[in-house]
Amino acid sequence: xxxxxxxxxxxxxxxxxxxxxxxxxxxxxxxxxxxxxxxxxxxxxxxxxxxxxxxxxxxxxxxxxxxxxxxxxxxxxxxxxxxxxxxxxxxxxxxxxxxxxxxxxxxxxxxxxxxxxxxxxxxxxxxxxxxxxxxxxxxxxxxxxxxxxxxxxxxxxxxxxxxxxxxxxxxxxxxxxxxxxxxxxxxxxxxxxxxxxxxxxxxxxxxxxxxxxxxxxxxxxxxxxxxxxxxxxxxxxxxxxxxxxxxxxxxxxxxxxxxxxxxxxxxxxxxxxxxxxxxxxxxxxxxxxxxxxxxxxxxxxxxxxxxxxxxxxxxxxxxxxxxx
Numbered sequence: 197x198x199x200x201x202x203x204x205x206x207x208x209x210x211x212x213x214x215x216x217x218x219x220x221x222x223x224x225x226x227x228x229x230x231x232x233x234x235x236x237x238x239x240x241x242x243x244x245x246x247x248x249x250x251x252x253x254x255x256x257x258x259x260x261x262x263x264x265x266x267x268x269x270x271x272x273x274x275x276x277x278x279x280x281x282x283x284x285x286x287x288x289x290x291x292x293x294x295x296x297x298x299x300x301x302x303x304x305x306x307x308x309x310x311x312x313x314x315x316x317x318x319x320x321x322x323x324x325x326x327x328x329x330x331x332x333x334x335x336x337x338x339x340x341x342x343x344x345x346x347x348x349x350x351x352x353x354x355x356x357x358x359x360x361x362x363x364x365x366x367x368x369x370x371x372x373x374x375x376x377x378x379x380x381x382x383x384x385x386x387x388x389x390x391x392x393x394x395x396x397x398x399x400x401x402x403x404x405x406x407x408x409x410x411x412x413x414x415x416x417x418x419x420x421x422x423x424x425x426x427x428x429x430x431x432x433x434x435x436x437x438x439x440x441x442x443x444x445x446x447x448x449x450x451x452x453x454x455x456x457x458x459x460x461x462x463x464x465x466x467x468x469x470x471x472x473x474x475x476x477x478x479x480x481x482x483x484x485x486x487x488x489x490x491x492x493x494x495x496x497x498x499x500x501x502x503x504x505x506x507x508x509x510x511x512x513x514x515x516x517x518x519x520x
Contacts, residue, residue: 280350284357291364379471380447382425382505386455386491387478389416395501401485410499411454411492412506418487420478422455423471425505430467430475439490440482443475450497456490457482 211233215224393413400407428447436442439456443463446452459479463469480487493502 280354284354288357288360291360294364294368377449379427380449380451382447382451382453382493382502383471384425385414385506386425386453387414387416387420387422387489389414389420389478389488392488395499395503411456411490412502413488413490415486415488416478418477418479419459420487420489421474422458422476422478422489424469424473424475425453426451426471428453428469430463430465430469433461433463433465436482438483440484441476441479442482445469445475450495452494454490454492454494456492457484457488459487 210227210229213226213228215226217223391412392415393409395412396409397406398409399405424445426445426447428445428451430443431446431452432442432444434442436456439454441458441461442454442456443458443461444452444454455476457479458476459481460477461475462477463475469475478487478489484490491502493500493505
């Protein structure tokens with residue numbers, strides 16, 4: 197008897213399956229062929245394996261979907277960090293260029309006078325770590341990015357930016373204060389003409405006595421323009437004995453200037469004026485031997501010699517000094 201005949205014979209044999217209930221129900225007896233039992237077992241195993249395969253496929257899909265959401269979140273985080281750092285460095289670069297503009301100027305006078313804050317050249321870029329992270333994104337290795345380290349670095353750069361911004365603000369504030377002081381300090385000639393009388397003791401032209409002269413006399417033709425030598429506010433505009441028509445300007449920072457013997461006053465008390473603005477016309481009102489402007493500089497309530505304030509500006513080289 198060959199082996200196939202034996203197998204066929206065995207498969208035809210009956211197998212009894214007893215189902216015993218633990219309650220009051222009677223036991224059940226099922227008699228089925230071994231062949232049918234094998235079919236049932238194989239079918240059940242096949243169904244179980246197929247269900248497991250489908251379940252694993254579904255789990256892989258859910259895992260991939262979750263990974264995709266995580267990747268999207270990381271991309272948004274990375275993009276946000278890059279944008280924040282980009283904006284921060286743009287501001288730092290602007291501040292840096294402004295400082296560089298200041299350093300490129302040769303004199304303190306140029307720094308104060310020039311409007312440096314409107315001129316800068318833009319430069320910038322990400323840090324090396326950010327560049328490497330961006331390359332990782334481009335190469336598809338986004339999971340290799342150390343987001344915690346990137347966030348810490350961005351926070352550190354942000355703190356550095358705040359410190360630099362504070363330092364820059366202090367520099368700009370100092371320069372603005374120096375600029376205000378510069379614009380409030382009398383500088384230059386108040387009029388074109390010839391310097392005919394200096395500050396200090398001199399021979400009085402009317403009484404032939406030795407008197408103290410509290411300013412400078414600059415002579416020229418009648419109605420020559422007289423200008424303010426610094427920014428300020430007019431605190432007096434009227435007639436004063438000996439001075440004739442006189443204008444007094446308060447510049448702040450303890451500085452005042454006076455312009456006397458005017459033929460015409462062009463500003464009123466309370467007017468705010470700028471350096472170089474025409475405020476009157478040269479005349480010979482008051483005690484004067486001819487058309488000229490008597491120019492005084494006061495500091496902390498005392499008359500000081502205006503000669504040192506004339507050196508910065510002149511009227512196109514037309515101002516000259518009389519030989520004494």
